Amino acid sequence: xxxEKQRPQTQLTPWNDPQAVPYIRxxxxxxxxxxxxxxxxxxxxIYRGELFSLLGGSGCGKTTLLRMLAGFETPxxxxxxxxxVDMADIPPYERxxxxxxxxxxxxxxxxxxxxxxxGLKQDGVKDPELKERVSSILExxxxxxxxxxxxxxxxxxxxxxxxxxxxxxKQPKLLLLDEPLGALDKKLREATQFELMNIQDRLGITFIxxxxxxxxxxxxxxxxxxxxAGEIVQIGTPQEIYEYPNNKMxxxxxxxxxxxxxxxxxxxxxxxxxxxxxxxxxxYIDHGISSAPGAKVWVAIRPEKLHITKEDQQHDVNxxxxxxxxxxxxxxxxxxxxxxxxxxxxxxxxxNQIRAAENAIDWDDRxxxxxxxxxxxxxxx
Amino acid sequence: xxxxMLWADKLTNFLLAIGIHPRWAVIIVPYLWLTLFFLIxxxxxxxxxxxxxxxxxxxxxxxxxxxxxxxxxxxxxxxxGRLINDWLYIGSYLNAIRMAAVSTVLCLxxxxxxxxxxxxxKPSTRNILLMLVILPFWTSFLxxxxxxxxxxxxxxxxxxxxxxxxxxxxxxxxxxxxxxxxVGILYSYLPFMILPLYANLxxxxxxxxxxxxxxxxxxxxxxxxITVRLSAPGIVAGSMLVFIPAVGEYVIPELLGGPNTQMxxxxxxxxxxxxxxxxxxxxxxxxxxxxxxxxxMVFQRYQDKQMDGAE
Numbered sequence: 001x002x003x004e005k006q007r008p009q010t011q012l013t014p015w016n017d018p019q020a021v022p023y024i025r026x027x028x029x030x031x032x033x034x035x036x037x038x039x040x041x042x043x044x045x046i047y048r049g050e051l052f053s054l055l056g057g058s059g060c061g062k063t064t065l066l067r068m069l070a071g072f073e074t075p076x077x078x079x080x081x082x083x084x085v086d087m088a089d090i091p092p093y094e095r096x097x098x099x100x101x102x103x104x105x106x107x108x109x110x111x112x113x114x115x116x117x118x119g120l121k122q123d124g125v126k127d128p129e130l131k132e133r134v135s136s137i138l139e140x141x142x143x144x145x146x147x148x149x150x151x152x153x154x155x156x157x158x159x160x161x162x163x164x165x166x167x168x169x170k171q172p173k174l175l176l177l178d179e180p181l182g183a184l185d186k187k188l189r190e191a192t193q194f195e196l197m198n199i200q201d202r203l204g205i206t207f208i209x210x211x212x213x214x215x216x217x218x219x220x221x222x223x224x225x226x227x228x229a230g231e232i233v234q235i236g237t238p239q240e241i242y243e244y245p246n247n248k249m250x251x252x253x254x255x256x257x258x259x260x261x262x263x264x265x266x267x268x269x270x271x272x273x274x275x276x277x278x279x280x281x282x283x284y285i286d287h288g289i290s291s292a293p294g295a296k297v298w299v300a301i302r303p304e305k306l307h308i309t310k311e312d313q314q315h316d317v318n319x320x321x322x323x324x325x326x327x328x329x330x331x332x333x334x335x336x337x338x339x340x341x342x343x344x345x346x347x348x349x350x351x352n353q354i355r356a357a358e359n360a361i362d363w364d365d366r367x368x369x370x371x372x373x374x375x376x377x378x379x380x381x
Numbered sequence: 382x383x384x385x386m387l388w389a390d391k392l393t394n395f396l397l398a399i400g401i402h403p404r405w406a407v408i409i410v411p412y413l414w415l416t417l418f419f420l421i422x423x424x425x426x427x428x429x430x431x432x433x434x435x436x437x438x439x440x441x442x443x444x445x446x447x448x449x450x451x452x453x454x455x456x457x458x459x460x461x462g463r464l465i466n467d468w469l470y471i472g473s474y475l476n477a478i479r480m481a482a483v484s485t486v487l488c489l490x491x492x493x494x495x496x497x498x499x500x501x502x503k504p505s506t507r508n509i510l511l512m513l514v515i516l517p518f519w520t521s522f523l524x525x526x527x528x529x530x531x532x533x534x535x536x537x538x539x540x541x542x543x544x545x546x547x548x549x550x551x552x553x554x555x556x557x558x559x560x561x562x563x564v565g566i567l568y569s570y571l572p573f574m575i576l577p578l579y580a581n582l583x584x585x586x587x588x589x590x591x592x593x594x595x596x597x598x599x600x601x602x603x604x605x606x607i608t609v610r611l612s613a614p615g616i617v618a619g620s621m622l623v624f625i626p627a628v629g630e631y632v633i634p635e636l637l638g639g640p641n642t643q644m645x646x647x648x649x650x651x652x653x654x655x656x657x658x659x660x661x662x663x664x665x666x667x668x669x670x671x672x673x674x675x676x677x678m679v680f681q682r683y684q685d686k687q688m689d690g691a692e
Binding site for chain 2: 070071072091092093094095097098099101103105106107108109118119122123166167170
């Protein structure tokens with residue numbers, strides 16, 4: 001297959017290779033609107049063929065950063081390089097980027113076909129080639145039969161695919177997607193996520209996706225940059241971000257998490273011991289965090305990493321006791337709301353492996369919660 | 382609340398009792414209004430246009446079956462025939478169309494940049510600019526047109542300033558020319574062009590222009606391909622609002638125009654009041670109306686199409 005041949009030879013983890021040359025370099029970029037700092041000293045390297053997500057709540061500066069890459073905003077300071085070229089003096093219409101807008105921004109007076117052809121026409125692509133490229137991209141997004149329709153005659157999902165086709169057809173060096181799946185319902189969103197990954201993989205275009213939806217970022221991305229208040233808080237693969245968040249904000253933003261306040265008792269290279277009245281137990285973690293004893297820390301434990309049992313167990317560490325205050329049955333799993341003896345409420349999820357288990361945990365049951373020493377993460381901020 | 386309900390119930394029962402569904406009661410008012418003040422006067426004018434001119438009070442013959450001639454006497458050849466045979470009427474009609482068309486184009490050329498500037502201004506400035514466009518309406522139309530006489534006449538403000546600056550030595554004759562009429566129409570009708578254009582341009586989705594730029598379209602080209610194209614409904618609405626009343630304009634050519642500025646409105650006035658030929662005047666009125674219904678219908682169909690195409 002032709003698409004198979006075009007597939008570039010990308011490394012799986014170029015960011016771990018010190019020899020690899022980043023494709024997009026964002027260096028100390030700051031953007032101010034008046035007094036308001038929208039993006040604060042962001043530096044970021046993105047490699048060819050990556051699908052990089054900028055994740056954060058609204059107003060965290062992710063869209064501003066994207067708009068600076070597209071050329072709609074000029075950085076107050078700092079530099080942006082795409083494929084080694086400084087973008088400072090290059091207007092949007094000359095950049096090797098294309099953007100898929102959150103609102104899709106389809107031209108309402110043009111047919112699907114004309115919308116997709118618009119970009120190619122600006123480059124002076126003439127008819128046999130123009131027709132060929134438009135129809136092949138429409139085929140890719142499965143819109144061939146809607147080619148003659150106007151945008152208002154399409155459903156939300158179809159419009160989204162037109163917007164995608166329009167931004168892909170010029171084969172940009174960098175494709176920017178602003179909340180690409182935001183307007184779609186859950187089922188359609190899941191289907192489109194995989195479609196998007198598939199297309200990205202086939203065309204080998206570098207994607208930067210802006211999203212506030214952590215699930216979307218997790219499934220799509222090769223790497224995620226978590227943003228907060230104009231700054232990048234953490235960059236990593238979805239797994240790194242989820243398992244080893246480097247601060248409370250990231251831990252809390254990605255997935256759900258139980259946070260316990262505590263004090264360092266011992267901090268060795270191979271373990272940490274934390275006293276946490278909050279948890280009602282000492283917490284033993286099997287890796288060091290290099291901090292001073294007595295320092296205040298937060299311990300983050302994901303709900304699915306806690307083990308819940310009605311047996312009354314006794315351990316020196318990593319053992320909490322409490323009562324069940326609520327159960328949410330989700331089908332594949334159940335979420336238990338536990339009130340610890342310290343008064344703190346936490347969440348625990350357990351897969352429902354056995355249908356209608358005899359000894360099931362019920363409301364107001366006394367339970368013991370345990371966890372493996374490698375499950376918690378100690379956070380200093 | 383209870384009393385209010387009672388009152389409404391009573392009204393409903395009354396309407397039902399006299400055989401009117403309450404739903405119709407709502408639209409009866411505008412229909413009544415249009416019948417009383419548009420349809421009936423129109424029919425009267427239509428009737429007069431088929432009568433003979435006579436020296437009497439009123440100055441036309443009555444059309445009724447039991448007249449002296451013993452039948453209905455319709456006068457078609459006289460009043461309508463004259464419209465076709467006498468070049469005065471066709472000429473002044475064509476002249477009115479030409480002048481209205483030129484004025485419309487000038488209004489568009491002047492109004493589009495103004496509306497565009499307003500629509501892209503800061504929201505706070507926008508309201509001030511909008512106020513300034515509407516402000517002239519606070520003064521009577523007639524007085525505003527009169528004021529132009531003071532500006533345009535030979536010893537008027539413009540000529541005096543130009544002469545005192547030594548730019549010209551003899552006054553430029555501007556009053557009583559077609560030029561003065563164009564100035565008057567342009568000045569009077571400009572807001573009717575600006576307002577629909579502004580309403581249209583203001584609600585335009587600016588991300589479309591970003592999308593165009595992102596796809597490699599330069600700003601000037603994007604202005605024509607996206608902005609102007611999408612403002613077509615505003616352009617059509619504004620042009621109709623200027624063109625249609627400008628065709629029948631009477632006050633401006635009368636006050637500012639010269640003896641050669643024959644527009645259909647002026648001809649109509651002369652027939653009514655100078656010649657006291659009511660049937661011919663009525664025939665002109667009917668003809669102008671019928672000929673203007675054409676562009677109006679085009680406008681209506683365009684609007685329907687737009688509504689259809691709207692999201």
